[in-house]
Amino acid sequence: MTIADPVLQGLIDSLNAAYGLCLDDGRLEDWPEFFVEDCLYQVIARENVDNGLPAAVMYCDSKGMLVDRVVALRQANVFPEHFSRHLISRAVVTGSEGNTVTAEASYAVLQTRNDGETRIFNAGKYVDRFLVEDGAARLVSRTCVYDTHRIATLLATPI
Amino acid sequence: MNTQVRVEAQRSIPTAIDYKVYHDPEVFAAEQRNVFKGRTWCYLGLEAEIPNAGDFRTSHVGETPVVLVRGQEDKVFAWVNRCAHKGATVCRSLRGNQADGAFVCVYHQWAYDSEGTLVGVPFRRGMKGVGGYDKDFDPANHSLEKLRVESYKGMVFGTFSSEIEPLEDFLGPVMRKYIDRVFQRPIKVLGYSRQYMAGNWKLYSENSRDSYHGALLHLFYPTFGIYRQSQDSAGELAEQGFHNVFTVSKPKGDIDYTSFGDEANREMQGATKLQDERLLQFRPEIDDDVGLHIQSLFPNVVLQQIQNTLATRQIVTLGPDKTELVWTYFGYADDDEETTRHRLRNLNLVGPSGLISMEDGEAVELCQQGTIGAEGKFNFIEMGGDDVREYYAPMGMDENAVRGFWKGYLELMGDALSASTAEVPA
Numbered sequence: 001m002t003i004a005d006p007v008l009q010g011l012i013d014s015l016n017a018a019y020g021l022c023l024d025d026g027r028l029e030d031w032p033e034f035f036v037e038d039c040l041y042q043v044i045a046r047e048n049v050d051n052g053l054p055a056a057v058m059y060c061d062s063k064g065m066l067v068d069r070v071v072a073l074r075q076a077n078v079f080p081e082h083f084s085r086h087l088i089s090r091a092v093v094t095g096s097e098g099n100t101v102t103a104e105a106s107y108a109v110l111q112t113r114n115d116g117e118t119r120i121f122n123a124g125k126y127v128d129r130f131l132v133e134d135g136a137a138r139l140v141s142r143t144c145v146y147d148t149h150r151i152a153t154l155l156a157t158p159i
Numbered sequence: 160m161n162t163q164v165r166v167e168a169q170r171s172i173p174t175a176i177d178y179k180v181y182h183d184p185e186v187f188a189a190e191q192r193n194v195f196k197g198r199t200w201c202y203l204g205l206e207a208e209i210p211n212a213g214d215f216r217t218s219h220v221g222e223t224p225v226v227l228v229r230g231q232e233d234k235v236f237a238w239v240n241r242c243a244h245k246g247a248t249v250c251r252s253l254r255g256n257q258a259d260g261a262f263v264c265v266y267h268q269w270a271y272d273s274e275g276t277l278v279g280v281p282f283r284r285g286m287k288g289v290g291g292y293d294k295d296f297d298p299a300n301h302s303l304e305k306l307r308v309e310s311y312k313g314m315v316f317g318t319f320s321s322e323i324e325p326l327e328d329f330l331g332p333v334m335r336k337y338i339d340r341v342f343q344r345p346i347k348v349l350g351y352s353r354q355y356m357a358g359n360w361k362l363y364s365e366n367s368r369d370s371y372h373g374a375l376l377h378l379f380y381p382t383f384g385i386y387r388q389s390q391d392s393a394g395e396l397a398e399q400g401f402h403n404v405f406t407v408s409k410p411k412g413d414i415d416y417t418s419f420g421d422e423a424n425r426e427m428q429g430a431t432k433l434q435d436e437r438l439l440q441f442r443p444e445i446d447d448d449v450g451l452h453i454q455s456l457f458p459n460v461v462l463q464q465i466q467n468t469l470a471t472r473q474i475v476t477l478g479p480d481k482t483e484l485v486w487t488y489f490g491y492a493d494d495d496e497e498t499t500r501h502r503l504r505n506l507n508l509v510g511p512s513g514l515i516s517m518e519d520g521e522a523v524e525l526c527q528q529g530t531i532g533a534e535g536k537f538n539f540i541e542m543g544g545d546d547v548r549e550y551y552a553p554m555g556m557d558e559n560a561v562r563g564f565w566k567g568y569l570e571l572m573g574d575a576l577s578a579s580t581a582e583v584p585a
């Protein structure tokens with residue numbers, strides 16, 4: 001395997017780390033800013049991906065839709081109070097063309113509800129496409145392919 | 160103070176159910192016998208999930224694991240996933256294709272055909288004259304436990320009961336009419352999600368029949384300035400009471416939600432505008448204006464069309480406080496790519512992350528947690544009356560279908576649900 005450009009690697013890993021912390025700190029309003037305007041974000045079961053089936057539990061194909069999710073979470077949706085904690089692996093860069101880079105990284109999202117116990121809520125991998133511009137990376141698409149196909153209660157906070 | 164109480168036996172009735180039904184392991188065991196293995200047809204899956212000979216998927220009837228298989232002659236079979244030798248799980252995958260139609264238990268390699276009949280036993284005559292089964296051993300007596308299977312419009316149901324009426328009669332004309340509506344054209348499966356709730360299956364069954372909570376628990380629509388109560392809605396029940404369907408027709412003209420704001424106790428924020436309205440876009444594709452169709456078929460499935468989402472939700476009862484909901488999403492076979500993408504966008508509304516429905520999973524768990532230790536205390540289901548009616552419109556502020564569920568449930572449970580003692584002021 002080839003070693004990815006360390007600058008590129010650093011850009012992507014930094015974005016992933018900041019992305020995880022943004023959600024875990026509850027700064028949901030900042031989360032859409034990791035994406036370009038014309039983006040795709042989806043959370044889909046690995047059993048669907050492996051069988052060529054497209055249904056996702058979240059499917060947002062515009063930044064506006066990400067904002068709508070955040071507004072709904074803040075104002076409308078009812079879910080167990082919780083903290084999330086993202087553990088994200090170093091990214092593996094799978095390709096690059098012009099200023100578009102593709103990469104994958106493993107993640108585990110731990111969840112702590114009011115009973116105080118921390119459980120593995122969702123484990124899987126990010127399959128990503130980034131736009132690298134002006135020394136920064138932004139997400140063109142992020143597909144969260146989750147192994148944990150039995151979702152505990154419900155999945156409210158983005159992965 | 161000397162408050163006198165006397166202890167009295169009280170029975171659950173459709174308007175007042177003893178909370179113990181959500182917790183008691185004996186009630187749970189009795190339900191497996193009387194409801195899931197009793198006189199009911201349980202949903203097993205869609206024919207479209209197993210289109211080819213040898214295709215199978217694992218499923219459940221209550222807590223019992225079963226396998227649904229399409230045999231060589233296009234017939235669909237179902238059997239309990241439990242080896243007739245020592246009870247091992249025979250089929251270990253969620254789904255797949257068994258091209259030769261043989262299901263072999265890995266433990267001692269007993270082999271079954273797609274109907275569940277035992278067709279091979281290794282070393283049946285022993286090895287070099289030693290061991291083996293007695294000459295009276297008849298494989299015909301050692302098949303997998305088979306279910307009776309019938310389909311309606313591509314929905315496959317199974318039963319353990321030999322006396323039950325045919326599936327079509329169990330569903331009845333009203334329920335069939337609505338199933339016909341969704342399955343008006345061939346479908347294709349779009350995928351699955353599985354949602355695990357730390358709650359009793361009946362809490363979910365009540366929830367899907369409860370039209371009272373819709374506009375109060377789920378605040379997505381009002382948050383974005385869309386209040387839907389002024390639309391045409393109706394509820395219909397099957398004769399037994401335990402199947403029901405809700406329909407809501409597409410809004411006609413402007414909708415206003417001031418009346419909602421006056422009545423609801425949760426604070427309403429000023430309407431926020433949706434950034435991407437494609438999320439809610441509805442393209443009528445069935446010959447009516449119905450934008451919401453939620454149909455609960457006792458005991459274990461909900462069929463839905465909400466906007467352009469189509470799905471079945473299968474209820475798997477894993478324990479008194481363990482319920483899995485298996486969502487199977489589908490579209491029509493002739494959908495083009497753009498239509499599929501539209502359905503995927505609409506799917507944001509439903510399922511475990513559903514913007515208009517995710518709260519249901521939380522509601523089930525809240526009721527489970529809240530009723531711990533409440534044996535002998537009763538819920539209160541009198542919104543809209545204390546009777547069970549076969550038709551009502553509008554269907555909003557009424558628990559008619561919840562009472563219908565309990566009416567049918569209590570009939571099936573009979574004496575299995577013994578009376579509880581309750582403390583009553585003397």
Ligand code: FES
Nearest residue numbers: 242244245264267
């Ligand atoms: S348990 Fe299945 S062959 Fe022995």
Ligand SMILES: [Fe+2]
Nearest residue numbers: 366373516519
């Ligand atoms: Fe609901």
